[in-house]
Amino acid sequence: MQDVGTLYIVATPIGNLEDITQRALRILKDVDVIAAEDTRHSQKLLQQYEISTKLISLHDHNEAQRGKQLVERMRNGENVALISDAGTPLISDPGYTLVNYCRDAGVKVVPIPGACAAITALCAAGLATDKFIFEGFLPVKQQAKEHALSRLIKQTATTIFYESPRRIEDTVSMISEVLGADRQLVVAKELTKTFETFYADEAQNVLSWLQRDPNHQRGEFVLMVAGVENEESDIPEEAESLLLLLCDSLPLKKAAAIVATHYTVKKNALYQRGLALQGKD
Known part of the structure; x- marks a missing residue:
């Protein structure tokens, strides 16, 4: 045989x-x-x-x-x-x-x-690498692209996209609108070539950089989006218990401030957690 x-x-x-x-x-x-x-x-x-x-x-x-x-x-x-x-x-x-x-x-x-372009870009981007998601190319149609990006609003992992030069400006613009102008991005282009470039900044500033010079929109792109900080995971159970106890007699904002000082936890994270525990999130 x-x-x-x-x-x-x-x-x-x-x-x-x-x-x-x-x-x-x-x-x-x-x-x-x-x-x-x-x-x-x-x-x-x-x-x-x-x-x-x-x-x-x-x-x-x-x-x-x-x-x-x-x-x-x-x-x-x-x-x-x-x-x-x-x-x-x-x-x-x-x-x-x-x-x-x-x-x-x-x-x-x-x-x-x-x-592999995605891994090559990620290892030099300065974003979190302990958990990441590769999404390939975003949809071409605007509504589908917006929907795909909206799923990243609470994503804690770094997200990696490929993007073409003719769509990179539109994509970054939509990221700024959907995920926030202050969302951290890293653009990598022309990887391993003579004009290899990494540019890292907030979404609104990355968009300005792309618009500043036509050469900035040339080449094949890897676009990396920082995940949101998972603040809730750092809240001890004891802090949550105290927060709920104080909320019986104090406004949530005041209670969160007291617990934040006692446990060295971010006040905003406690406030958001309090809303969730009270069923208001």
Whole structure:
């Protein structure tokens, strides 16, 4: 019985062509065919490393048909590498359908890790990294975009988006409106390239920065939104009990001020917690 081939999910550089692993280069040389989102774009990478493996296209418009063809080739013993235009395949890029075809057909899928724009941006952004959410691209239509952003009003984790140059100004403007002009943002553009840029400020100031110079809106963007501070988690149970006790004879605002001094907890956090405990939030 003929051995079944393997699908390799190969991460490629997001800008600087040196950001590729030795394992990735070996796999790209050894497989029978490379499925690429844009063969003309990927050819530059292969030429850089003198890789002559055959390239075929696999993108959003042909993935269903091409995926079935590739699975059949792997069932007949061929090995296939999947790459995107940049970074890790399937992260806001094609490949989901192909991977599922392989899983259903019993074809082994092996990830070859490497660059990913979202993680590259986050690690240098200066925002919280203990918990984060990747949302990919926001909806294009205004109402859908506003709805998606409204879900972040109380989000405590850092949220990561990808955004195109033609929509970055509109997106930041809407973030300022929906999440507040003072919400902390970090914009990362042209990652690992010559003009790599990080700009961190409040939403209203990031918008002004984008509008100040047309060059600030050029390139591919990673947009990171700081989460809101989870103040309630720092309130001890004893503080809540005292707050409720004092509220029997004092206004909530006064009670919160007293408890804040006694337990070294933020007064506003206690006030908001008091509203919630009283069922007024």
